Amino acid sequence: MNSSITRPSRKPAFGARPHTGGSSTSGARRFNSNSSHPTSGGLRRSFSSGGRRPFSSGSGRGSSQRGGGGRGGRKMQTFDVSKYINLNPVDTTPEEIYVAKHTFKDFGLEQPLVTTITNMGLTIPSAIQDQIIPHIIDGHDVVGLAQTGTGKTAAFLVPLINKTLKQYNRQTLILAPTRELAIQVEQELRRLTDKMKIFSTVCVGGINIRPQIQGLRRQNHFIIGTPGRVQDLIDRGHIKPGGITTVVLDEADRMLDMGFIHDMRKILQDIPDGHETLFFSATMSDTVKGMVFEFMHDPITVSVRKKDIIGSITQDVVHYELHTKFDTLVALLKKPEFTRVMIFGAMKHSVEKLSQELIKAGIKADAIHGNKSHPQRQRSLTNFKTGRVQVLVATDVAARGIHVDDVSHVINYDLPNTYEDYVHRIGRTGRAD
Incomplete structure (x- = not known):
């Protein structure tokens, strides 16, 4: 972990264009991914999951998706990610450099x-x-x-x-x-x-x-x-x-x-x-x-307070057809710019299942959630920080308080329930060493 005594450096954040797993027709569904590939102006990018209603893992009648299928009866999220799509962020209010009064x-x-x-x-x-x-x-x-x-x-x-x-x-x-x-x-x-x-x-x-x-x-x-x-x-x-x-x-x-x-x-x-x-x-x-x-x-x-990060992150929706959500995710993760990726899921069991399915698909992945013991969680976090795994799949609660630098992408495989959780997730892109 970096020392939190130093002034945080402003390192350019990153972004990648959204993968489209099919046309954006009314039948297509979407998930959100926040990314980090160097962009002009040093702005950050972010992508998320949603359709006409916000999509959570396993949504859709008769879905046979892998990686954390849902259960009928679980309440769907009501967070509307489409309000935050921002393909052309403009950093019009650069953060002032603070001049300390003391050493x-x-x-x-x-x-x-x-x-x-x-x-x-x-x-x-x-x-x-x-x-x-x-x-x-x-x-x-x-x-x-x-x-x-x-x-x-x-x-x-x-x-x-x-x-x-x-x-x-x-x-x-x-x-x-x-x-x-x-x-x-x-x-x-x-x-x-x-x-x-x-x-x-x-x-x-x-x-x-x-x-x-x-x-x-x-x-x-x-x-x-x-x-x-x-x-x-x-x-x-x-x-x-x-x-x-x-x-x-x-x-x-x-x-x-x-x-x-x-x-x-x-x-x-x-x-x-x-x-x-x-x-x-x-x-x-x-x-x-x-x-x-x-x-x-x-x-x-x-x-x-640091300035609001929302305006300086490119946020977009990745489209996919019914039953192709997991395959669309794998295709994204195999792109070379997806070097260190955090994926957020809604529930502990679906997060674990998604990480296991990613491993089977040839992606180096691990998971962190409340059903893991403390030593297991620490091992998963260490694996991600040291680059032994490319992907860390996490629940919001398990990820709170975790500091990981140089996260290239954040993917909202399941949408958050609140705006605060959304901001907390996407703000992890572009953290510098």
């Missing part, structure tokens, strides 16, 4: 931390880091509105590591929506605290709880986990809320979307008054506002 040396950080950051080759903070680190150092509750790729993880880790170096008995609890994101946060924590004797334990579901309990028996400066497992360990007495001095809610909006509101509320209620609370979220929904009002004390809000 990392200006924050007054402890020398071991400054040395580590310098050795990583980092001097200038990103916008969210530049603006929010001073407030966290000063002890304020903060709300950071920032998307993935803005350096938000280091924006809270750097000042909290600094506080820990000055006050060694501090304990920080970081809540994240998924196992993968929790692990990525700890990996970055380890990079930033090399040789500093700062200890952490990751507490997430889907993994044997015993090693986590064992890890909690030693002194931990940082506990990083998902809300359900953290609440379980609090109930068992292995995490002591009374010792927590700072709580970080990373991707708070995603945790709320995934139904963790009751666990989040109970965890925050159990922690004594006087602790610091840091909220990081891509959006400020009414539910997030309610949590901020309920649990934060005079928070300072810092909003650093």
